[in-house]
Amino acid sequence: MVLHLIEPAAWREALREGAVRPPSLADAGFVHLSTPDQVHLPAQALFPGRRDLALLVVDPARLPDPVRFESGRPEDPAGMLFPHLYGPLPVSAVVAVVPYRPPAPLRLPAPGDAEARARAFFTSLPVRRAVGVGDVPGGVAVLDPDHVRSHDNNRLLVTEAVDAGTVEAAADEVGGNAGWPHRAALLAWAGAEPVAAELRGRGWETEELVLMAREAGRPASAHTSRVETVPQQQVHDFWARSWRQGLASLGADLERTVADLVGREHLNDRVVAVTDLVVREDGAVVASAQLRVDGATAAVDSVLTDPAARGRGHADALLARALELATDAGCDLVVLEASGDDWPRHWYARRGFRPVGSMWGVDRGA
Known part of the structure; x- marks a missing residue:
């Protein structure tokens, strides 16, 4: 694989345009790339001290233009050659986008590793959309004081194995300083179940999040004519109704929590390409889904149907349309998270998604 460092705003623009076209393409005729062992050199030269960059993991086999290994800057180590792409970098050649936060170790998924790509997607997006990011043992804390009741936006994101006591202590320290009304963490390394079990014994709520994946592709019989693409604001009322039903036990804190959950959603579209899909009955939204595209990887999220409108194929139509759009965007892999103890994982499995x-x-609670 080869890599390309990019500022987040430039990557979001590339997702709109379909390709990365940095100034070097016009000035020198190529896009600067690096191998994993070299990427620290352009980072130090072009972005000294920056820890908010995105690192594009590129599959050379997907590049339509030649890559040539050539000399870099005069101050680079003698004899070192860098890959130069003589053409724009298609976003469909980018199999993963990971935060570049030296000196944290790089986790670079191989193009054919569906599990690694799914894990990279779901651990990268929260960091890239966060208002604040801080280092903690084994990973980072993501913070968003504007939506403090959203656990996804205010929690530890732990990608290296640590013990339960370390997770608890870090969550208490960060959450206490940030004023979180909760303590939350995502244990994102493979084999984290024993640590989750120990935290359960200490009084934490735990949920297995099953990573599922399937190849992109247009479904044989889609029946997607009922599906609309809409501005996200048109889904807000439906989301609010759905989350009120699921979170009714919060009591007095319900409305503030729902407001945070709805309000956070626009943040995703700042870093990945988001499409909101709905089905209506009698003009009212009764089902929704969201597609998030990040290079060659797409994620399906928020597939919801109003209880009164279930059994009519709306979710199937939404999922089929999402798969069509992912394919049209050049994605080869579609991923999602499903609760390990709830029925939707089996519904997705019947539609081609496999646990990875x-x-x-x-x-x-705090």
Whole structure:
């Protein structure tokens, strides 16, 4: 694989345009790339001290233009050659986008590793959309004080194995300083179940999040004519109704929590390409889904149907349309998270998604 460092805003623009076209393409005729052993050199030369960059993991086999290994800057180590792409970098050649936060170790998924690509997607997006990011043992804390009741936006994101005591101590320290009304973490390394079990014994709520994946492709019989693509604001009322039903036990804090959950959603579209899909009955939204595209990887999220409108194929139509759009965007892999103890994982399995790994969400009150 080869890599390309990019500022987040430039990557979001590339997702709109379909390709990365940095100034070097016009000035020198090529896009600067690096091998994993070299990427620190352009980072130090072009972005000294920056820890908010995105690192594009590129599959050379997907590049339509030649890559040539040539000399870099005069100050680079003698004899070192860098890959130069003589043409724009298609976003469909980018199999993963990971935060570049030296000196944290790089986790670079191989193009054919569906589990690694799914794990990279779901651990990268929260960091890239966060208002604040801080280092903690084994990973980072993501913070968003504007939506503090959203656990997804305010929690530890732990990608290296640590013990339960370390997770608990870090969550208490960060959550206490940030004023979180909860303590939450995503245990995102493979094999985190024993740590989740120990935290469960300490009074934490735990949930297995099954990573599922399938190849992109247009379904044989889609029946997608009922599906509309809409501005996200048109889904807000439907989301709010759905989340009120699921979170009714929160009592007095319900409305503030729902407001945070709805309000956070626009943040995703700042870093990946988001498409919101709905089905209406009598003009009212009764089902929705969201597609998030990040290079060659797409994720399906928020597939919801109003209880009164279930059994009519709306979710199937939404999923089929999402798969069509992912294919049209050049994605080869579609991923999602499903709760390990709930029925939707089996629904997705019947539609071609296979389990490829697990992560664990853990949370408790402050």
